[in-house]
Structure formats: structure tokens, C-alpha cells
Amino acid sequence: xxxxxxxxxxxxxxxxxxxxxxxxxxxxxxxxxxxxxxxxxxxxxxxxxxxxxxxxxxxxxxxxxxxxxxxxxxxxxxxxxxxxxxxxxxxxxxxxxxxxxxxxxxxxxxxxxxxxxxxxxxxxxxxxxxxxxxxxxxxxxxxxxxxxxxxxxxxxxxxxxxxxxxxxxxxxxxxxxxxxxxxxxxxxxxxxxxxxxxxxxxxxxxxxxxxxxxxxxxxxxxxxxxxxxxxxxxxxxxxxxxxxxxxxxxxxxxxxxxxxxxxxxxxxxxxxxxxxxxxxxxxxxxxxxxxxxxxxxxxxxxxxxxxxxxxxxxxxxxxxxxxxxxxxxxxxxxxxxxxxxxxxxxxxxxxxxxxxxxxxxxxxxxxxxxxxxxxxxxxxxxxxxxxxxxxxxxxxxxxxxxxxxxxxxxxxxxxxxxxxxxxxxxxxxxxxxxxxxxxxxxxxxxxxxxxxxxxxxxxxxxxxxxxxxxxxxxxxxxxxxxxxxxxxxxxxxxxxxxxxxxxxxxxxxxxxxxxxxxxxxxxxxxxxxxxxxxxxxxxxxxxxxxxxxxxxxxxxxxxxxxxxxxxxxxxxxxxxxxxxx
Amino acid sequence: xxxxxxxxxxxxxxxxxxxxxxxxxxxxxxxxxxxxxxxxxxxxxxxxxxxxxxxxxxxxxxxxxxxxxxxxxxxxxxxxxxxxxxxxxxxxxxxxxxxxxxxxxxxxxxxxxxxxxxxxxxxxxxxxxxxxxxxxxxxxxxxxxxxxxxxxxxxxxxxxxxxxxxxxxxxxxxxxxxxxxxxxxxxxxxxxxxxxxxxxxxxxxxxxxxxxxxxxxxxxxxxxxxxxxxxxxxxxxxxxxxxxxxxxxxxxxxxxxxxxxxxxxxxxxxxxxxxxxxxxx
Numbered sequence: 001x002x003x004x005x006x007x008x009x010x011x012x013x014x015x016x017x018x019x020x021x022x023x024x025x026x027x028x029x030x031x032x033x034x035x036x037x038x039x040x041x042x043x044x045x046x047x048x049x050x051x052x053x054x055x056x057x058x059x060x061x062x063x064x065x066x067x068x069x070x071x072x073x074x075x076x077x078x079x080x081x082x083x084x085x086x087x088x089x090x091x092x093x094x095x096x097x098x099x100x101x102x103x104x105x106x107x108x109x110x111x112x113x114x115x116x117x118x119x120x121x122x123x124x125x126x127x128x129x130x131x132x133x134x135x136x137x138x139x140x141x142x143x144x145x146x147x148x149x150x151x152x153x154x155x156x157x158x159x160x161x162x163x164x165x166x167x168x169x170x171x172x173x174x175x176x177x178x179x180x181x182x183x184x185x186x187x188x189x190x191x192x193x194x195x196x197x198x199x200x201x202x203x204x205x206x207x208x209x210x211x212x213x214x215x216x217x218x219x220x221x222x223x224x225x226x227x228x229x230x231x232x233x234x235x236x237x238x239x240x241x242x243x244x245x246x247x248x249x250x251x252x253x254x255x256x257x258x259x260x261x262x263x264x265x266x267x268x269x270x271x272x273x274x275x276x277x278x279x280x281x282x283x284x285x286x287x288x289x290x291x292x293x294x295x296x297x298x299x300x301x302x303x304x305x306x307x308x309x310x311x312x313x314x315x316x317x318x319x320x321x322x323x324x325x326x327x328x329x330x331x332x333x334x335x336x337x338x339x340x341x342x343x344x345x346x347x348x349x350x351x352x353x354x355x356x357x358x359x360x361x362x363x364x365x366x367x368x369x370x371x372x373x374x375x376x377x378x379x380x381x382x383x384x385x386x387x388x389x390x391x392x393x394x395x396x397x398x399x400x401x402x403x404x405x406x407x408x409x410x411x412x413x414x415x416x417x418x419x420x421x422x423x424x425x426x427x428x429x430x431x432x433x434x435x436x437x438x439x440x441x442x443x444x445x446x447x448x449x450x451x452x453x454x455x456x457x458x459x460x461x462x463x464x465x466x467x468x469x470x471x472x473x474x475x476x477x478x479x480x481x482x483x484x485x486x487x488x489x490x491x492x493x494x495x496x497x498x499x500x501x502x503x504x505x506x507x508x509x510x511x512x513x514x515x516x517x518x519x520x521x522x523x524x525x526x527x528x529x530x531x532x533x534x535x536x537x538x539x540x541x542x543x544x545x546x547x548x549x550x551x552x553x554x555x556x557x558x559x560x561x562x563x564x565x566x567x568x569x570x571x572x573x574x575x576x577x578x579x580x581x
Numbered sequence: 582x583x584x585x586x587x588x589x590x591x592x593x594x595x596x597x598x599x600x601x602x603x604x605x606x607x608x609x610x611x612x613x614x615x616x617x618x619x620x621x622x623x624x625x626x627x628x629x630x631x632x633x634x635x636x637x638x639x640x641x642x643x644x645x646x647x648x649x650x651x652x653x654x655x656x657x658x659x660x661x662x663x664x665x666x667x668x669x670x671x672x673x674x675x676x677x678x679x680x681x682x683x684x685x686x687x688x689x690x691x692x693x694x695x696x697x698x699x700x701x702x703x704x705x706x707x708x709x710x711x712x713x714x715x716x717x718x719x720x721x722x723x724x725x726x727x728x729x730x731x732x733x734x735x736x737x738x739x740x741x742x743x744x745x746x747x748x749x750x751x752x753x754x755x756x757x758x759x760x761x762x763x764x765x766x767x768x769x770x771x772x773x774x775x776x777x778x779x780x781x782x783x784x785x786x787x788x789x790x791x792x793x794x795x796x797x798x799x800x801x802x803x804x805x806x807x808x809x810x811x812x813x814x815x816x817x818x819x820x821x822x823x824x825x826x827x828x829x830x831x832x833x834x835x836x837x838x839x840x841x842x843x844x845x846x847x848x849x850x851x852x853x854x855x856x857x858x859x860x861x862x
Binding site: 369372374395396398399403404406407408410411412415416417418419420429430433434476479480483 | 751752753755756757758759760761762763764766771774775
């Protein structure tokens, strides 16, 4: 092991919090050889970022390395002083962080910031610094003309490339990238990661890639270490790990990651795929298997057997005509002159699931809000069940009879719950406003709806900050279905969730659609997710529809060049040797 | 509720200063409420034969030029001063929070118009404005309250506006609209409760300032009139006797004022920690 560049042995990191000491990393060991590429994969709270911060001694004050040893080039740096670390950081070990926008200084041009990074370890004259900075800009494919640009003038992907330029400025031996592409579009992610791995290979650096995305890890790293609750549970070459995962947790993670061919049932593991017979008390047979969320929740099957149909009251406008449920004609929405949605038409049948895919800025979220009548279109018509709901102004739509029929589930489960409402009130409030049931009836409806979403009753008294991400997502869904809508608009419902939680939530949504006959307008940037959840797919770019068709068809034979590009950019978990190196 | 209490206890344990301030503020409020029954002497009964006595075991804070017990007067004054401050702050909070929230939520022309009005109001030296208001409206307790409320109002409007403005695009506001809430209901039921914790800090800080303000007006003869026990008047009357060595006439009311302002100001910070639900786990 003496040849290892970085060697971590039995690392324990604890944080002192109000609740006492919390062990974030407990007994982690790993090593990376010169020129090696290692991905550390894990879900939120697994300790993967803490590990990186411990190695570079960037832990915040509350965190402390309790035990263990960190060796860099054979030298013990576990308790290295500030001066020693300062010399190492940047020059020998450097980091690329998540959210490049906040990591860059907003009031200094990017060229100057790269010069600063070079100058931190090399005393060079200004001209030489500038020349080196230009060289680095070229290496990350940013034109020299942007030398004097400020971070806010650049796209997220370009900012991240600037960060990479700064990280490699002093030719470090080890680069630690902490979720470098989270929050970037898939095509941007591909460009950034391709660039990063190429630079790593050219300069014979080692890379530790910290990510929650197994596909990304598999595509860009030779080896993958899976972390769970502060320890590495499995480590193997990328191909082997995904072909033959050994540890149960790895199996779950691999299964939960959407692939080109997976179905919703695949994601939650084999157990959930085979559904127990309806009714006949098979309710609590398989518990836990699906529920990877940290709390005991009812599995989706057990809820399925529930005799209740949440809020089965027929909709006031429950028409029987067989026309499309939703029709939108030539929708246009402009913001301050810029067109967010330009001339989009779509239709949606009862119980159908329509996917809307696109990258940031494609107008998909605007479209979802137009359909949901939260904002007014600048042009076009929206018909719901034959009624021209586009004619009702968005500010008055809350009183329209169709309000309860169209509900929405938001992207960020945390942001979409009122911090001062308990989970119960979050679900009950729309009921109170829209259906005005008697108190007893309402209580029952809230409980049914919560149960339907796999929320145990004791969680209902909690406030959002006392719930996990997955639980909050469930509250958001329970709130939307409590009023028995006919169309559910889902705006990236799982984008903020861990893969295993995403799997469970997707399964829940899929079951809801089948059981309640809900129609979905499913908006997502994730093509795989949309393919699994939707019958038909619309691909959007810059406010326009570039392609529309059945999901399988679009995947099998994409017609538009943009669709092909999107498809190619998705990192899949595939049992084959990694490409990097 | 239990969790709230436990959280409050936890915050107070970690912040001895806040605990002290809270205790001080609470004691002051209790004393003010009970003042008609707990004054050792009648605060307005004069006894010239006993005038200008230094502090003693009978008269803890001495007596004034008319032989009235200063300690009793301090206690009686606490009731009046706190009542003025609390009503003034309550008024400006209620009006300011609603006006500011609607401006912050709606934005646009209304927001700009109200914003400019607030700027104009704040461009005046506020204490002078209060003096002018009392002088114009008349020397009555109600008018002191109104004047103090008006000069506090801009702060609440600005504060509520800023707090609502950062939340108006939150997901839960959109969710409320999908859940059938109109704009008014969103402001009153969703946004206002959410900005209350931060407003509470402002309330506590303002209480101290309002007390000072009321006392200041009375000190200048523009507020409560002479025989009524009031800290500002007591300082004003006592000031004449400093040069002749009767320091207690002015010192004790001054100390009472300082203590009141200090307690409410220090409490402000503590309150924020207690009322912020995100601090509770």
C-alpha cells in the first residue's frame, strides 16, 4: 500500500450538535493510487462529502477527526497544521465544489480568479500569471475573450469549468470533485465531465469523484466505493460493481437507479415487482423492502390493499364525455420580452400520462404552471374537460370549480410545504378551501390520503423541518391527491430526492395513477424517469416542442437531433468497463 | 406546545443574557400590572414635611420635592410607560405588518407608492415628528400613543415588505394557490404567520425605543402632565435638584428607563431563536 497517493485508514469524524455528538464518518478506509479514478457514491447523509472535507481539513468548527489516519504520499497529514495544509491545498490536493456559482467570487473577473489560484503557490510576475491563466482557460475550453467576464455572465457549466481551471492551476496530484455537476443539465454535465476526465488523464492526476449518481460514477471512474452511514460498504471496479453488486445496500442502489430498460417496479427491488393479490389481508406482508426511507412507512402494496379510496367523492364537473381531459392550443408565455413558452399545443386523455422533458430554460416549468393555472398565458387556449379554463384569470382561478381537478406536486419538497403548518395542516388546508368538508370527514380524508401515500399517522403532527426529504415529498403528494383531482401536474417531483427515495416515490405515483385513474403531466429533466412514468413524451427546447411521440418510440428512434443529444448525455449504470482513463 | 417550551428552555439555558433580559422584562410587566396594589406609599400623596429625603429603609429611593415616595412613583410610572409603549408598538405592528405584507406580495405600483411614502416619513427626524404630532393633536395619552405608533410604522412596513418579498415565490405559496387560496388569504394565512418570528424581534427592540420615546416626550412637557407618575416627568422634575446634591430624584427614574430599554432590546435577540421553528428539532 506504500504506493498509494492518498490513504485513509479507519477514519472517524464526529460533529458536535445540540443532540450530542453525531458520527458522520465511522471507520472509513480507502486509498487511491497515482493516476487512479475513484468514485465515492452514496446518498445524502452517507458521509461522502464529510470524508472529502476531512481529507483537506476543511471541516467546519463543529466537526472533528476523532480517530484514524490520513496519509498523503506516505506522509501523515491527519493532524497537519494550518501552514502545512495551506501548502498542500491547491498545490497537491485541490477541490471542485458543487454549485460553482456560489464558489466563485462574484465581484472578481474569472481571469483574475484563476490568476489568484496560480499565484497562491507560485511567485510569478503578473505577465506570467496572466499567460498561465489564459493557458488554463484554453484547457477548459473557455475563449480567451472571456478572461474579464464575471461569474454571473457565464452559464453554470462555464462557471464549473472555471472552477476546474482553478483546481488544476498548480498541477495538483489529487483532485477531489464534490458533486461537480449536480444542478447542471445532462448535456452540460457530459461536457464538464468529459473535460474533467480528459484533463485528469492528460496531467496524470488522480480523481476522487463524490456523487450520488451511480451512472456518473460508472461512466467516469475506474473504481467505485459505495458509502452508507459513514462507512464504505463495498468497493470494486465500476463494471464489476454494477454487474455483480455484493452488498445488499449496493444492490438496492443499483436497482433504484433508472436505466434504459428498467421499469418502475424494477426500481424498488424484486419484492415490490410481484404484487400480492389485492385485498384478502395481504396488507402487511412485505414491509420494509420498499420502504428505504428512514422511517417505518407502509409499503406501497400494503396501502394498495386499503379499502379506502381517498376522497372518492365525484368531482362536481365529473363529465362523462370522452374528449381529451386537457387541451392546450398555441400557448405562449413571455417574461420581459423573452419567450418562455412559444406556441405549445398538447392534449391529454383521461388517465393518460404525458411526459414533458427538457433542460433548464426549456420552458417546461412555465408550461406546467400555465396548465395548472397559476400564471396567465400571453396567448392560446386551455381547455379542461371541455371548459375553457384559460379564460379565467389565474388570480381568480382559486375559486373556479376546476381548481380541485388540477393539482400540482412541486419539485423541492422542502420548499413546497409551509414551515408553520404541520403535515396534517399541509394536507388539510386545500381540503378546507376547496371541498369545505365537515371536521370529522376532513380528518378522515387527510388520514386516508396520507395513508395512501405511505405516511404513517404519527408523522402528521410533525412540522416540515422534522420530516425527511422523502416524507416531505409524500406530504406534497398527499396534499395534491386529497382533493381527488383528475389531473396531477408533477413538476420534477423527484429531482431533489435520493435515488432510493425517488424509486419509492415513483412507484407510489405510478400506483396512484393506475388506481385512481389520474392523468399526469409529468415534467422532468430526467429522460429515464419520464420514459418509465409516461405513455407519451414531449421534448421541449427553448420554449418549443422539438419532438412528440410515444415514450418507447422516442427512446428507440429519436427523430430530432436534440433528443438524440439528450439521450446520449444520460449516464447510465451499465455493467461494462468504465470509459475514463 | 410542550416542544415549544422545551425549546425555549434550551435556548434560555444557552443564553444567560437572554434569560436575564426575559426575567427583567417579565418582572417589569408583572410590576406594572400589579402597580395599583403593590406601591408601598400613595404615589401622588405629597407630604412637604418629608420632602427631599435621601434613600432610606422606609423610602427605598428617597422622596421628591413634595415628599412623595419615589419608589412608589417608579412602580406606578412603569404601568403608564409600558402601556403607552405596548399600545403604540401594537398599533404600528398591526398596521405595518399588513400594509408591508401586501406591498411585498403585490409589488408593482402600490409597492412603489407606499415605499416612497415610507421614505418621506423616515426622512423626518422621527422624534421631532412625534413632538410635532403631539403638539398638534394635543397633550393626551392617546396622542402620545398615536405619535409613537406613526413614527414606528415605517420600520414595520419596510421589515414586513422585505420579509414577504423573499417568500412570495416560495413553493408553498404556489402550493397554496393550487390549494384554492386567493391572494388575500395567502398573505394573511400563509405569509404573515411565517414572518411573525422575525417581526417579534423587531417588536421587542421597538418596545424599548417606544418607552424611551414616550418618556422623552413627557420630559419635554409634551406628554403626560405633571402630577401623574411617569419616568420622563420624574427625570425632568428631578433634574432641577442635581446641582443641590439631591441625586436620587433623577437617578432612579433614569435607571428604571435604562433597565427597561436594555431588557427589551436584549430580549429581542433571544425571541428570534425561540420563535424560529427551524431551530427546533
